[in-house]
Amino acid sequence: MDKDTWLSPEWFQISTLQSFAWENPLFLWLVIGVPLLFLLRWLMRLRFNQKLPVAVTQKDLHVSPMTLVRLLPDIFLMMALAFILVALARPQKTNEKVEQWTEGIDIMIGLDISQSMQIEDFLPNRLEAAKSVARDFIDGRLQDRIGIVVFSGDAFSLAPLTTDYTLLKSYLDEINFDMIENRGTAIGSALAVVTNRMSESETKSKVCILISDGDNTAGNIDPITAAKLAASFDIKIYTIVVGKEGLVPYGKDFFGRPNMIENTVDETTMREIAKIGGGEFFRAADNKALSQVFARIDQFEKAEIKETRFKDTSDYYYIYLQWAIAFFLVWLALKSSFISNVLQD
Structure with a gap:
């Protein structure tokens, strides 16, 4: 009026x-x-x-x-x-009127796609469970740049740091076990690719979430050396080991019954990487535990949201x-x- x-x-x-x-x-x-x-x-x-x-x-x-x-x-x-x-x-x-802004966080997700990630102690398997919680994690972020690195015998950057979360989730959907021919688990190479992607980042907070189910068995870079290199660029590293120890289902036999194989998990390297990177080590034995781990990391790494209020009376x-x-x-x-x-x- x-x-x-x-x-x-x-x-x-x-x-x-x-x-x-x-x-x-x-x-x-x-x-x-x-x-x-x-x-x-x-x-x-x-x-x-x-x-x-x-x-x-x-x-x-x-x-x-x-x-x-x-x-x-x-x-x-x-x-x-x-x-x-x-x-x-x-x-x-x-x-x-409220104006909000945040500087955001740069986050690289390093995802193991080696053959052992097909083990079905997670539903439907370790890789699909990791992809699922990664999608939920992306949905919960605000103005953070996120990228994806996949690795098995080699490692490469699948998605650069971006705020296009729809694109990121489409990349997650495309991840499969045949993307890298070389077999094994090159954890050191994965950290080197993460460091290369984040080395020029100017954000105050840089985070790597490394997901794997085993020890380093491939690549030409030692994981500890790679972790120290990442730490020199102020990259905080969270490591997550997925999988149970003992008999776990892996594939099916001629009659459609699950094959049971013996599985061992070596946490030593992943614990040391998290310690060097100033982050935390987590162990997840099932889907629920993995979701809880990502939820904790999501709480740890929240960008400070600042706001300015204007009142027109x-x-x-x-x-x-x-x-x-x-x-x-x-x-x-x-x-x-x-x-x-x-x-x-």
Whole structure:
């Protein structure tokens, strides 16, 4: 509603009054006392004003609607006082604008796609379980650049650091065991590729999440050396070892029954990498545990979100003050007219 159109009846609508924030709401309660004040005034006049006995005949006693006109001055004065109180209550409208921003975090996910990730102690297997929790992790990030490195006997960067999360999840969907021909687990090579991708990053926080189910068995870079190189670029490394020890299902036999194979997990290297990288080591034995690990990392690595609030407050008290002045001027005019009860005054 335009502030300049103070004569508009919309200023008295319930919806308009409810939309205001009142700086001094106590004055609104005093509005109720205005008619009570005039009622008290009338009762006092009725009780204490001097009365003159006048003898009239019954036929001269009659009530005319015109006699009610003399009440108009009091009504206009009541309205003027009521609007003054509304103006003193300071009706306002506030538009609050919040601007949020964050510097974000650079995160590289190193995912093992070696043949042992086909073991089915996770559902449906270790790799698919890791891909699933990685999708959920990506969905929970805000303005962070995320990239993906895959490795088995070799390692390569599948997705560069990006905030295009839809693209990242499409890359995750395409990951399979045939992407790298060389067999084995080249953890050192994977860390070297991660470091190469993040070496030119200027963000304050750089994180690598390394997921594997075994010890380093391939590649020409020692994992410990690669971890030290990553740490020199301030890359924090979280390592996750997936898989159970003992008999685990791996493929099916001729009759469709799961083949059970003996599985061992060497945590030593992955623990040392996390220690060097200033992160944490995690062990996940099933889908639920793996989800919980990613949830913890998600809590650890939250970018600080800063916000600036702008408040634009508009006052509307003068609208009702103008109405008060208008009613007061009308009251003054009526006081000087024939409408006033001169005898009563």
